[in-house]
Amino acid sequence: EVQLVESGGGLVKPGGSLRLSCAASGFTFSSYSMNWVRQAPGKGLEWVSSISSSSSYIYYADSVKGRFTISRDNAKNSLYLQMNSLRAEDTAVYYCARDSAGMAMDVWGQGTTVTVSS
């Protein structure tokens, strides 16, 4: 079964850091670009970052550029998001999502919740 499972969310103080992980299974992880997408409470979806299959191409939303770092370990079938200098507005459910060949996000994890509050 194709599956993505996020972990690493939690409560963190403003200015703090957190590292999210996404474990992939059931497909050849190294062949796919991956994304992080977040959803603030009661709000819509916001794309955060994407990384190509070999990590050659990396993109960030302006809202997180310079604070978040996306990475992957194809040997471990894992995607990561290092989040630094966290702000209250980063509070959201964070999803990892696979890019299909047509650049649609065809597989999503269940999400992990990040709460930034003092």
Place this chain on the structure above:
Amino acid sequence: QSVLTQPPSVSGAPGQRVTISCTGSSSNIGAGYDVHWYQQLPGTAPKLLIYGNSNRPSGVPDRFSGSKSGTSASLAITGLQAEDEADYYCQSYDSSLSAVFGGGTKLTVL
């Protein structure tokens, strides 16, 4: 404010047809990037509903269809069912190869 514009809500009675619009610009949809649609049922992760403007993944009923023209796209749902009540999001890319989403549309089945 989202890059792609969707109506906040639409509604329809069971069996009816509804459409959800997604309006972009010359730097995203109008630049030729495909539009994809996602369905998010309450309390769950988004699910891919339509990809490449008008294609349905395996398992998605043919009651759902998509189209694209110029700088806009549309999702149509025919034969509305209670289980279709959900939030719907369009998504494309912009010229910087950043993914962009619409603000989402809440579908209410009356």
